Amino acid sequence: MSTESTKDRVIIFDTTLRDGEQSPGASMNTAQKLQVALALRDLGVDVIELGFPVASQGDFEAVASVAERIEGPTLCALARANREDIDRTWEALRAAKRRRLHCFLATSPLHREYKLKMSQQEVVRRAVEAVRYARERFEDVQFSAEDAARTEPEFLAEVAERVIEAGATTINIPDTVGYTVPSQYSSLIAYLRKHVRGIENVVLSVHCHNDLGLAVANSLSAVAEGARQVECTINGIGERAGNCALEEVVMALRTRHDFFGVRTRIRTERLYPTSRLLSNVTGLQVQRNKAIVGQNAFAHEAGIHQHGMLMHRGTYEIMRPEDVGFPGSQLVLGKHSGRHVLRQRMTELGYQLEAEQIDKLFEEFKHLADRKKEVFDADLEALVQGYIGPTEVSSWKLESFSCVSGQGTVPTASVCLTHTDGRKVQDAACGDGPVDAVFKAIERITGQQVRLCSYQVTSVTDGEDAQGQVSLEVEGGTRRFQGRAVNTDIIAASAHAFVEALNRMTRAPAILPTSSHAVPSMQASA
Ligand code: KIV
Numbered sequence: 001m002s003t004e005s006t007k008d009r010v011i012i013f014d015t016t017l018r019d020g021e022q023s024p025g026a027s028m029n030t031a032q033k034l035q036v037a038l039a040l041r042d043l044g045v046d047v048i049e050l051g052f053p054v055a056s057q058g059d060f061e062a063v064a065s066v067a068e069r070i071e072g073p074t075l076c077a078l079a080r081a082n083r084e085d086i087d088r089t090w091e092a093l094r095a096a097k098r099r100r101l102h103c104f105l106a107t108s109p110l111h112r113e114y115k116l117k118m119s120q121q122e123v124v125r126r127a128v129e130a131v132r133y134a135r136e137r138f139e140d141v142q143f144s145a146e147d148a149a150r151t152e153p154e155f156l157a158e159v160a161e162r163v164i165e166a167g168a169t170t171i172n173i174p175d176t177v178g179y180t181v182p183s184q185y186s187s188l189i190a191y192l193r194k195h196v197r198g199i200e201n202v203v204l205s206v207h208c209h210n211d212l213g214l215a216v217a218n219s220l221s222a223v224a225e226g227a228r229q230v231e232c233t234i235n236g237i238g239e240r241a242g243n244c245a246l247e248e249v250v251m252a253l254r255t256r257h258d259f260f261g262v263r264t265r266i267r268t269e270r271l272y273p274t275s276r277l278l279s280n281v282t283g284l285q286v287q288r289n290k291a292i293v294g295q296n297a298f299a300h301e302a303g304i305h306q307h308g309m310l311m312h313r314g315t316y317e318i319m320r321p322e323d324v325g326f327p328g329s330q331l332v333l334g335k336h337s338g339r340h341v342l343r344q345r346m347t348e349l350g351y352q353l354e355a356e357q358i359d360k361l362f363e364e365f366k367h368l369a370d371r372k373k374e375v376f377d378a379d380l381e382a383l384v385q386g387y388i389g390p391t392e393v394s395s396w397k398l399e400s401f402s403c404v405s406g407q408g409t410v411p412t413a414s415v416c417l418t419h420t421d422g423r424k425v426q427d428a429a430c431g432d433g434p435v436d437a438v439f440k441a442i443e444r445i446t447g448q449q450v451r452l453c454s455y456q457v458t459s460v461t462d463g464e465d466a467q468g469q470v471s472l473e474v475e476g477g478t479r480r481f482q483g484r485a486v487n488t489d490i491i492a493a494s495a496h497a498f499v500e501a502l503n504r505m506t507r508a509p510a511i512l513p514t515s516s517h518a519v520p521s522m523q524a525s526a
């Protein structure tokens, strides 16, 4: 049983790599997940949820591979309440030093009736059996009552009490659809603490979605009522409107220690670099006015504010930018900067690169420094994506392209792509403009037809020699996929970004049923 549930410490459970990765367009390959997991370890999170091993073979391999390489935090993976999932999750987490099984089953009337087609008694029995079975393998077992916030409180209390008896060490109360409001959610936590026998011996956890923009407020209200684990994601990424944002909940607990009286183990000065790293890896940009990590979070524009700040920072600033690792000034590298400085800067930016990755990056950096006088952090972050980006699964890569456009001619592009299976394919197409022609040629080569939903070009840094960054989103089937790339040539950046989005689409796991009917083995033992 966990001894972490001390009175005044809140366990930070990060689910960026599981619930976060379920965000449209946020899927990551194993190398990318490893970078994020290393950054989360350095940030000081207590528990990292690595994934959902039964969702796909790729998920299984990513969880297993990251579990081998990360030491320190507890490593957790998600399983449905059945023996097959639990066994498979055990396999995936085998290499982890500290491991936790996270088992979930829905409890709300809607889910019971329409999704699970199970009675209350069946839900209790299934949950108890799963937890008991999981405890035969794992010392640390978390049970989540999916859609807990819309479950009858008496029934939720019964489920919690029975899974605690069966050996659960953490009980999680998700607001799966972001429906609750702070006073209601905190009352539910207070109710459970009062009515569930044995609850004082386990960690009471919260997991809030942000559909009404209340995920952080709900989580904080629960902490005020005694919850001692908060589940959250970097930048608040996650299903639909996302999950509780780690950086916001952590800084609220720290800044308002006078009110909450609890601490976390987060190294807050790593918040900003971790947020940037995730945004670079996934291509999901952080809105400028986002609390804690947005570009404007510490910017004071109004004259009256600037005047107040000069007199006393506290007049308009409740946190110092340096407390969250917000860069005051950027270190600029140039063509005379050495390998050592480059390595150090990459570490500060949150990247843990192998020696050969640094060698490659150094070469590219020198090449870029010849074209640009000054190389900024954003340039380095753009370069490094090439080394941790999609590589290991079936994917396409841009080999070369050329295009012709101008007044009075039909824009035409010729593109050559290579595939990881060794194929090299060339094709040409016409379009409304050069970028459109390049995209059409890529579609012909890959055989994938998509709708371009958004396309943006921004400059990575200031200055005439700045690199252009293309961020785009495509729709294939019912889902959307992001691509992003940086290059001094905007058409090249567009082509790379488009290929990346199509590769993401190919890698996206199938949607997994959560219905109990898909789980014959547990029924057999029931
Ligand atoms: O939102 C949710 O209910 C979940 C559970 C699996 C914890 O993500």
Ligand code: ZN
Pocket: 019, 174, 176, 207, 209, 239
């Ligand atoms: Zn969730």
